[in-house]
Amino acid sequence: MDMTTQQTAPPPLPRPAPRAQRPAARGATRPGDRIFLGLSRGSGVLVLVIMAAIAAFLTYRAVLAISKDEANFLTAFEWNPSGVPPRFGIAVLAFGTVVSSVIAMIIAVPVAVGIALFITHYAPRRLAGPIAYVIDLLAAVPSIIYGLWGALVLVPSLDGLYGWLDQYLGWTGILEWNQGAPRSLFTVGILLAIMILPIITSVSREVFGQVPRMHQEAALALGATRWEVIRMAVLPFGRSGVISASMLGLGRALGETMAVAMVLSPSFDIEASLLDPGGGTFAQNIAGKFNEATEMGRDALIASGLVLFVITLLVNGAARLIIARRKEYSGAGA
Amino acid sequence: MSHARDAQPAAGSLRGARLPRWFPWAAAAGSVAAGLAVSAAAGLHSDIQWALIAAALFVLGSYAVSAKVEGPRQARDRTATSLVWVAFLLAVVPLASLAWETVEQGVKVLDGYFLSHSMGVVADSEPGGGIYHAILGTLEQVGLATLMSVPVGVLTAVYLVEYGRGRLARAVTFFVDVMTGIPSIVAGLFILSLWILILGMGYSGFAGSMALSILMIPVVVRSTEEMLKLVPNELREASLALGVPKWRTVLKVVLPTSIGGITTGVMLAVARITGETAPVLLLVWGTNFINANPFQDPQASLPMYIYLQYTNGSDAAYDRAWAAALTLIAFIMILNLLARGIARWKAPETGR
C-alpha cells in the first residue's frame, strides 16, 4: 500500500474473511456433473431472462400505449386512456408517489433510528432482544392488513390532528384542511411510515450493533455522555448503513399498492394542501383503475408501471451500491 | 492549564448537580397528566393529540429542568434519551393498535363455519359466508409459486456459491438484488402483459402464482446463498477427496448440511408472498365461489378477499374482512415463528 492510499484509507476495521476458495469448478466431465452444472447455471440464466422479459414486455406494451396518447405522457393532468382520442399522463401520479414517500421518510427515518438506538444503546438488556424480535416479526405483516387498519382505524382518528395542523400551520397552504375525510396524501405518508419502520429499524439496528466497542470506549474515556458517545462514535460509523436502510424503505414506500389504494381517496389533480383528499400514486392508480380498464387502459397502466419500475430500480440500485461500498471497507454486512 | 478549565462547572469537583433517578419517570407521569388535562380542558377528543402534547412536554420539560440543574451537556444527553424513548413509544402505539384491532375485530365472526364456507350464496352486504374458497385459492397459488420458485432459487444459489465465478455470476448476483426490490404490482403487470394480453390466456390462479414466484425467487436465492456459504469448505473437500463427483457432493453433503437454514428461508419467503395482494388482484381476478382448479377461471385468495370485503363497505363485510385478516396474519406469524424456531434450533450446527 503506498502512502497516498494509506492516508485516505478507510478505518482499519476487521476485513471480511476472504471468501473461501471453492474447489475448482472446472473439469466437470462426468455426465452427472455436466447435467447438474447445466441445471444450476440454467436457473441463474433464467433469473436474467425473467428480468429482461419484465423490462421488454412492459416496455413493449407501454410503447403501444404511449404512441396512441394524445396528451403529454409525462406532464398531462388527466387519465382517460379509453377516450377518443386517448389522453393520459403521469404527472399527478409521479407527484403523489414522491410526496407520500417523502412524508413517509421524514416521519419514519428519525423514528426508526431512534428505535434502533433504543434497542442497541438504551433499552434494558433484557428487553432489547425481545423488542428486536417483535420488530422483525412486524416487518412480515402484509400490506393489505396495514391498509385495512389504516382505512378503518387510522383515518377516523386523524380528524383531531388535522384540525390542529390546519389551525396552527394552515397558513402554509400545504397543511390547510377543508374538513374532508382525511384520506389524503398526508395520511398515506403516515401509514407508509408505519409500514416501513420495521425494515429501516432492523437494518439500522444491525449496523449500530456492529460499531466496534473500542471506539465507543474511546469516547467514554474522554468523558463523553451517552449521547456524545453516540454522536462521536455510533452515528458516524452507522451513517451509510442508515442511508441504505432508508433507501430500502423508500423503495418499498414507492411501490406500495394496497395500503395506499385502501386509504387514499384519489383524484386526477394536484391539491395544494396535502391534508385534503386527492392525488394518487402509480401503484394505487393501477390497482384502482384496473378493474374497469379496457385493453388500451391496461396498456396505459402498464406504461405507468414501467415508470414505477424504473424509479424503484434506481432507488434500490443506489441502496445496494452504498451497502456494497460499506461492506468493502468495514467488513460489516448490512 | 486554565484554558481547559473555563468550561468546567466546578473546577476539581467530580460531583455535578444531578437530578434524582426517579426524575425521568416523574417527568413522564407529569407530562401525561398535563397532556390529558390540556386536552380535557380544550375539549380535544383524539388520543393522538394528548399523546403528542405529553411527548412534547416530556422532552422540553426534562430539557429545561436538566439544563437549569445539571448544565447543558447533561441536558442534551437527557433530551437524546427522552427522544429515543419517545420514538420507541411512538412506534409501539400504532403497531400495538394494529395487532389489537386485528384480533379484537377479527374474532367477531371467525369460527368453524367461517373457515369452511364460501361466499357463494351470500350477498356481500349480509352477514354470513366464509373464506373457504379464499383459503383454498391462496394455498393453491402459494403452493404452485413455491413449487416453481424453490428449485429455481436453490439451483441459482448453488450456481452462485458452488460454481459461480466470472461475469455471468456477477450479473446474476446483481439482478437477484434488483429483483428483490421489484414492487409486487410491477410483477403483476409483467405477467398480465405477457400471459394475458400477449398470449391471450385467461385469469387464473396459475397466472397469479407466476407473479408470486417472481417475488419469491430472489428471496429464496438470497437466503439459500447465505446458508450454503456457511457450509465449511472442509466438508466439500473431504467428499471430493473420496472421489465423490461434485454434483453428488453438492446433493449429498452440501445441501443436507444446510437444509435447516434453507427451509427457514423458504418458509419466510412463503410467509412474504402469502400476504401479497396486488399481483393477485390483477391476475386471479377473484370470485365468490369455490374454484379448486388453479389453471382455469378466476379464483379467490385470502388477501384479495380482505380487499374485496373492504371495498364492499357494509358492516358485515368489514367484520368478514377483519376475520380474514386475523386468519391471514395468524398463518403468516405461525410460519415466521416456525421458521425462526428452525433457524434457532439449527443454529449451533451451522455456527450462527
Added chain:
Amino acid sequence: MAKRIDVSGLNAYYNSFLAIEDISMTIEPRSVTAFIGPSGCGKSTFLRTLNRMHEVTPGGRVEGKVMLDSEDLYGSGVDPVAVRREVGMVFQRPNPFPTMSVYDNVAAGLRLNGKYKKSDLDDIVEKSLRGANLWNEVKDRLHKPGAGLSGGQQQRLCIARAIAVEPNVLLMDEPCSALDPISTLAVEDLIGELKERFTIVIVTHNMQQAARVSDRTAFFNLAAVGKPGRLVEIDDTERIFSNPSVQATEDYISGRFG
C-alpha cells in the same frame, strides 16, 4: 495537576462473578505505577475501576472506595462522566475515531467540554501532539484521517487525545501490546516524559517494560482459574524485580509460571 489515588477494599464483579477481591493500594502522583500478573488476574479490570469504565461492561459492578485525593470516585452523587474527564485512558489497541482527522481526534475531548476559539484549539492540539512526540510526524497531515497513521503513530495519537483535556491521571491498558518494537520504544520514552505531569498507571504483560518504565510495580495473581484476582504486593519496581517479599512474585518474574 497530578493526583494521588487511594484504593481501599475494592471488589469488582461481572454479574455475580467476583473478578477481583479486596484490593487496597496507594498510587503516587507524578510517577509510573505498573500492574503485572498472569492473564486473567484482573489487572485490566482493576485499571478500569479507576475511571469507572468497568461499569460500562454489561453486568459490571464495583464495591469499595477509590479516593482521588480527597474525593471518592464511587461516592454518591459523583458523575462518572466527570470522573472520566479527570482520569484519562489509553487502550490496548489504538482506537482513533475512524471518521475524524488527526486534528479532530485530538480536539474531540476538548470540544465536549465547551467552546474554544480556533486559535486556542490550534494551540492545545499542537501542544498535545508535541507532548505525545507526534507533532513532527503529523504536522503536515493534520486534516487527514487519523486511521491512516501507522499503529505506533495511532497509539501516540490516542495518548495525545487523552492528554489534551489535561486529566489528573492517565491509565494505560497494555498500550504497547499491538505495536512493533520501534513504536514500543517511542511510547515508552513518552511515558517517561509524561510522568512529570501526570499520575500514570500502566498494565503490561511485558516484565522488561514494567522494569524499564515504572517507579512502582504491583503484582496481581489469582489462586486458580475461576477464583477472583488479588493484589499480591506493591513496592518500588527495583525491589519487586530484585528482592520481592513474596515468593509468588519472584516465581512469576523469573518466569516460573504465567
